[in-house]
Amino acid sequence: MSDSPIKQIFDYARWAPSGDNVQNWQFEFVNDLEAIIHGHDESDWLVYDKKGNASKLALGCLLETLEIAALQQGFSTQIELVENRFGKQPTDEAYSSHPTFKVNLSASEPAVQPLFSSIKTRTVQRKLMSRSGLSPLDKQALEQSLPTGYSVIWLDSVDDKKQIAKLMYGNATTRYLMREGYDTHSRIIEFTAKKNDGSPNQLANSEFSKNKIPAKALGLDPLTVIMMEWVLASWDRFHFVATYLAGTVWPKLIMDYMTAICCGTHFVIIAEQEPKTLEDYVNAGRAVQRFWLQSDIVQLGFQPEQTPIIFSEYIRDGVSFTTDVKANTNAQKMDTELKQMLGVDTVNRAVFMGRLGHSNPVQYRSVRKSLEELEIK
Numbered sequence: 321m322s323d324s325p326i327k328q329i330f331d332y333a334r335w336a337p338s339g340d341n342v343q344n345w346q347f348e349f350v351n352d353l354e355a356i357i358h359g360h361d362e363s364d365w366l367v368y369d370k371k372g373n374a375s376k377l378a379l380g381c382l383l384e385t386l387e388i389a390a391l392q393q394g395f396s397t398q399i400e401l402v403e404n405r406f407g408k409q410p411t412d413e414a415y416s417s418h419p420t421f422k423v424n425l426s427a428s429e430p431a432v433q434p435l436f437s438s439i440k441t442r443t444v445q446r447k448l449m450s451r452s453g454l455s456p457l458d459k460q461a462l463e464q465s466l467p468t469g470y471s472v473i474w475l476d477s478v479d480d481k482k483q484i485a486k487l488m489y490g491n492a493t494t495r496y497l498m499r500e501g502y503d504t505h506s507r508i509i510e511f512t513a514k515k516n517d518g519s520p521n522q523l524a525n526s527e528f529s530k531n532k533i534p535a536k537a538l539g540l541d542p543l544t545v546i547m548m549e550w551v552l553a554s555w556d557r558f559h560f561v562a563t564y565l566a567g568t569v570w571p572k573l574i575m576d577y578m579t580a581i582c583c584g585t586h587f588v589i590i591a592e593q594e595p596k597t598l599e600d601y602v603n604a605g606r607a608v609q610r611f612w613l614q615s616d617i618v619q620l621g622f623q624p625e626q627t628p629i630i631f632s633e634y635i636r637d638g639v640s641f642t643t644d645v646k647a648n649t650n651a652q653k654m655d656t657e658l659k660q661m662l663g664v665d666t667v668n669r670a671v672f673m674g675r676l677g678h679s680n681p682v683q684y685r686s687v688r689k690s691l692e693e694l695e696i697k
C-alpha cells in the first residue's frame with residue numbers, strides 16, 4: 321500500500337495547517353481506497369484550544385486539503401463521521417473531543433484544482449509585511465474562494481490597523497500574564513535542540529520544526545530569540561522578567577503591535593450562522609483553508625490572528641481558561657473592544673481572523689510529521 325492512491329492523497333493532506341502545528345490527527349489506512357482519520361483536541365493542555373474549536377477548524381482544513389488532492393488525482397471522496405475508538409457515537413456529548421472520519425475514495429475524472437499547487441507552499445508569514453493594500457482583483461479572488469455561507473470583512477484603513485494593533489497588543493498581555501499561557505508557549509516553540517554529543521538535532525530545530533513552531537518562524541530578531549529561549553526556561557524566570565523588567569513589552573511590540581500595522585489588510589471570515597456544532601467548526605475550517613490556499617496563489621503573506629476570537633469565545637461561553645484574575649479581566653476588556661470593532665452579532669459569527677500583505681518569501685516554517693509517524697497500524 322506504500323504508494324496506494326489513499327496514501328498519496330494523505331501525503332498531501334498532512335500539510336494542512338493546525339493551531340501551533342499540533343497536527344491533531346492520526347491516520348489508519350484500511351485499504352487502497354479507505355482510511356480512518358482519528359482526530360482529537362488538545363483541550364487538556366493548550367490554552368488556545370480549551371473548547372476544542374481550534375482543533376475542529378484544523379480538522380476542517382485537513383478534510384478540505386484531502387478533498388482537493390483527491391479530486392486533482394481523479395478521486396471523489398465520501399467522508400462521514402463514525403464511532404470513535406472510545407466507543408462514542410457522533411451524537412454523544414463526549415464525542416467531539418475525538419471526532420473520527422471515515423474516508424472513502426472512488427475513481428472519477430481528474431479535475432484540475434487551482435488550489436492544489438499551494439498545498440505544500442501555503443504557510444504562515446509572521447514577519448512585517450508591506451503596508452500597501454490588496455488589489456481589488458486579489459480581494460475578489462479571496463472572497464470567491466470561500467464556499468457559500470461565508471463572507472469576509474476587510475479592515476485596511478490606517479485607523480482599522482491601529483485599532484487591531486491595540487487589540488493584538490492587549491490580547492498578548494492576556495497571554496503573557498497567565499501561567500497557562502507560559503505552559504503552552506514553552507511547549508510549542510522549538511529552539512535548536514542539541515543531541516547528547518552537542519551537535520544540532522536535525523529533527524528538532526529552530527528553523528524547520530516538524531511538530532512545533534520553530535523559533536525562527538516567529539518573525540523575531542536573533543537576539544530576541546536567544547532571550548526568549550532563556551526566559552522560557554522556567555515560569556519563575558518568565559514571571560520575574562515579565563513583571564519586574566517589562567520583559568514582554570518588546571516581543572508584544574514586534575510580534576503583535578507592529579505586525580498589525582505593517583500589513584496590507586486584516587480580514588475576518590464570518591459565517592452566516594453562529595457556529596455551534598462540531599460540523600459547523602469543521603465546515604468553517606474547510607472555508608479557512610480555501611481562503612488560505614488562495615492567498616498563496618495570489619502570492620500574499622498570511623498570518624492568522626486567531627487569539628482575539630478564541631478568548632472572546634471563552635468569555636461568551638464562560639470557559640474557565642486561567643486562574644489569573646488580571647488575565648481574565650484583561651480578556652474581558654479585549655472582548656469588549658472586539659465587539660465594538662465588529663458588532664456583537666458579527667463577533668459571534670467570526671470564525672477566523674488574520675492579516676494579509678505583500679511580503680518576502682518565508683524563510684523558516686513549521687514542517688510536518690511524516691505519513692509513517694501519523695499512521696496507526
Ligand SMILES: Cc1cc2nc3c(=O)[nH]c(=O)nc-3n(C[C@H](O)[C@H](O)[C@H](O)COP(=O)(O)O)c2cc1C
Binds near residue numbers: 341623
Ligand atoms: C485554527 C488555527 C489557528 C491558528 N492561530 C494562529 C495564530 O493565532 N497566530 C499564528 O501566528 N498562527 C496561527 N496558526 C497557524 C499555525 O501555527 C500554523 O499553521 C502551523 O504552525 C503550521 O505552520 P504552517 O501553516 O506554516 O505550515 C493557526 C492555525 C490554525 C489552523
